[in-house]
Amino acid sequence: MSAESSDLVRIEHVTKTFHRGSEEIHVLSGLDLTVARGEFLALMGPSGSGKSTLLNLIGGLDRATSGSVIIENDRLDELDDRQLAAWRARHVGFVFQFYNLMPVLTAQKNVELPLLLTHLNRRERREHAEIALNAVGLSHRLNHFPRTLSGGEQQRVGIARAIVTDPTLLLCDEPTGDLDRKSGDEVLSLLQSLQENGKTIIMVTHDPHASARASRTVHLDKGQLSTTGPE
Amino acid sequence: MxxxxxxxxxxxxxxxxxxxxxxxxxxxxxxxxxxxxxxxxxxxxxxxxxxxxxxxSAGSPDVAIVLRAGAENEMTSGLGRDETRLIADTPGVARGAAGPLASAELFVIISLPKRTTGTDANVPLRGVEGTAFEVRGNIRMLEGRRFESGKNEIIVGAGARREFAGLNIGQEIKVGRNVWTVVGVFTSGGGISDSEIWTDAAVLQPAYNRGPTFQSVYVRLASPEDFGIFKNGISKNPELKATARTLPDFYSSxxxxxxxxxxxxxxxxxxxxxxxxxxxxxxxxxxxxxxxxxxxxxxxxxxxxxxxxxxxxxxxxxxxxxxxxxxxxxxxxxxxxxxxxxxxxxxxxxxxxxxxxxxxxxxxxxxxxxxxxxxxxxxxxxxxxxxxxxxxxxxxx
Incomplete structure (x- = not known):
């Protein structure tokens, strides 16, 4: 297998400009980056460096002003909004800093949500959700509502929701940012084990302790890659 | 999916x-x-x-009203005794033991004080013939009795008694040149007649100097389907200048x-x-x-x-x-x-x-x-x- 074919994510000359009134804010400037299949990449950088914007572009939540974002063989800039939504459902699992669980749904129902976008029937959805929650060590919390779970448990439900569809790519935006050290470590260990099982993970973080768990770290500053950490 | x-x-x-x-x-x-x-x-x-x-609701489809041609309501209508007899004899009218079921009627407005405010308001006083009860078919006495022919007696609708003072049985009201005694209370099942006061048309005519004239004729049809025959008979009669309508149609308008x-x-x-x-x-x-x-x-x-x-x-x-x-x-x-x-x-x-x-x-x-x-x-x-x-x-x- 060639080096190029092992790249799951290819970012080519990507720029992203926001407009605030007449002012133009260049968040990403001609950025190039590749992420190999099975890699656990940490994106670091100061606030406003563009790391979350880059994560959003990779996840199809936003569109680049110019350049290409290619995931496997899909050029995201060629997909319309409906296709992009379907692509996200099929290929991406998101883990958010504040978990973003639906407060009126149980842990199991939260995990089942992305499965509503698949062909699985109700029984299969329930079984898949139970397997995912078991994988994150929460099989005893199936019927708990988010408000009755600790922060670490809520984030693990968030991870279960992200992996339940077996996505191509796991995107984590500050997954330990709202957790204490112990819970954060548990979440990072979980992400590491997912990588060991073949998942490709891209994680935005401020925390060097978190990035130390990644297989590679890249730093962004003012919309450009500044350094690449050792594997 | x-x-x-x-x-x-x-x-x-x-x-x-x-x-x-x-x-x-x-x-x-x-x-x-x-x-x-x-x-x-x-x-x-x-x-x-x-x-x-x-x-x-007062209008049964087998009851028709006849007014002078061009009149939109009883107030503006006028029919002579000869005309009312011709109307009663028109084909399509049901017949009872005493002849055609038709009631030539007089319609005047009187003023009485309202129970709630004490101020005067208009009430319809209707002079009817004895056949009126059989023609309408839905008049039921709640209290007292019907008025007697030739006497200054009135019966009042339940709604009129509820709204106006002085209309209980035994009470008297002065209308026109005469004093009238309340002898009964009736209902038409919540229809418009409940708002009226009825008396003998033959007594009301002289009280209002009307002579032998009426304003409308109510007839009971042999069946609702006979309205076409009846209407045709009215409009084709060269001695009549009148129009016929079914009661529901009339009340609706x-x-x-x-x-x-x-x-x-x-x-x-x-x-x-x-x-x-x-x-x-x-x-x-x-x-x-x-x-x-x-x-x-x-x-x-x-x-x-x-x-x-x-x-x-x-x-x-x-x-x-x-x-x-x-x-x-x-x-x-x-x-x-x-x-x-x-x-x-x-x-x-x-x-x-x-x-x-x-x-x-x-x-x-x-x-x-x-x-x-x-x-x-x-x-x-x-x-x-x-x-x-x-x-x-x-x-x-």
Whole structure:
């Protein structure tokens, strides 16, 4: 297998400009980056460096002003909004800093949500959700509502929701940012084990302790890659 | 996938509805606004409905009224004794033991004090022939007896007695040049006759210097299907210049002006209030969308298309509006249905007693209007939710 074919994510000359009134804010400037299949990449950088914007572009939540974002063989800039939504459902699992669980749904129902976008029937959805929650060590919390779970448990439900569809790519935006050290470590260990099982993970973080768990770290500053950490 | 699409809609709409208690203040405001609109609309339209019901319920389709050609009501009509006999003998008229079932009648307006205010208001005093009871077929004595022919005796409709002072049995009223004694109270089952006072036409004519003239002839038809024959007989008779109408048709035209006025007035008020409620619903749903920004953006990030998001917002708006609509309709039913009052009928310039009528159809229409208000109140917020830029919504929430 060639080096190029092992790249799951290819970012080519990507720029992203926001407009605030007449002012133009260049968040990403001609950025190039590749992420190999099975890699656990940490994106670091100061606030406003563009790391979350880059994560959003990779996840199809936003569109680049110019350049290409290619995931496997899909050029995201060629997909319309409906296709992009379907692509996200099929290929991406998101883990958010504040978990973003639906407060009126149980842990199991939260995990089942992305499965509503698949062909699985109700029984299969329930079984898949139970397997995912078991994988994150929460099989005893199936019927708990988010408000009755600790922060670490809520984030693990968030991870279960992200992996339940077996996505191509796991995107984590500050997954330990709202957790204490112990819970954060548990979440990072979980992400590491997912990588060991073949998942490709891209994680935005401020925390060097978190990035130390990644297989590679890249730093962004003012919309450009500044350094690449050792594997 | 089709069943999953429905599951998407159902699940997203359901957790939207379940989150209403978290926004109960604004949700309650919107529902109460809608309830107010529905209650007012139902209340005002129940007046028109009650009035129309009273005006038409007295009219059996096998009873016809004959007026002078060109006359729109009994006030402007006039028929001589010869004409009334020709009308009674026209084919299609049912016959009783004593001859044709036809009653030549006189219609005058008198003033009596209202029980509630003491001020004078107009009451119809109808002079009828003895056959009138058989012709109408729905007159029932509630108290006392019928008037005797040739005597200054009157019987009063139940509605007239309720609304006007001095109409109890044994009491006397001065009308024209004579004093009349109340000898009975009758009902026509809530129809317009309940607002009238009846006496012997032969006694009323001299009291008002009318001579041998009448204003209308009421006839019982052999069957409703015989109206065509009867009408044809009236219009083709060269000795008559008169027109025949069935009683339901006549009463319907008599109530048209007031019913239309009340309906237009009610709809106008409701539209004005409805606009206010619509903005209330819009505001509530924009707040709901704003408070659910993170949830909506998360759903979109997970890959949910726009449709379930739109449907979930619309579902909340419609459910809140329907809840308000049901409460408003129930309140209107409780407060207005059967409420007794009287109003001026502009066609006869006399008071008509009637009950507000909150009918099932009116309730259904009012609740449907609440749902429509909810639909429009939720539409723009729903579209805003669906078009929300996901990345910035996730960041800002």
């Amino acid at each position: 089709a069943s999953n699409w429905l599951s998407q809609l159902f699940t997203v709409a359901l957790f939207n509805l379940r989150s209403i208690p978290a926004r109960k203040g604004s949700a309650l405001t919107a529902a109460v606004g809608i309830a107010g609109v529905v209650a007012v609309l139902t209340g005002v339209l129940s007046i028109a409905e009650g009035f129309r019901k009273t005006m038409t 008599q109530s048209e002006m007031l019913s239309q006025f009340i309906t237009v007035f009610g709809v106008f008020i409701s539209v004005m209030m409805g606009l206010g409620a619509l903005f209330g619903a819009l505001n509530t749903m924009y707040s709901a969308v704003a408070s659910r920004t993170r949830e909506i953006a998360t759903l979109r990030a997970l890959g949910f298309p726009a449709a379930p998001v739109v449907v979930s917002v619309l579902a909340e708006s419609i459910v809140l509006s329907l809840a308000g609509g049901v409460v408003g309709a129930a309140a209107a039913y409780w407060a207005f249905n059967g409420y007794q009052t009287s109003t001026m009928n502009f066609q006869t310039f006399s008071q008509v007693s009637f009950n507000f009528a909150v009918t099932p159809l009116l309730l259904a229409a009012a609740i449907a209007m609440a749902a429509i208000l909810g639909l429009f109140g939720g539409l723009f917020p729903a579209l805003r939710a669906a078009r929300m830029p996901i990345a910035s919504a996730l960041r800002d929430s």
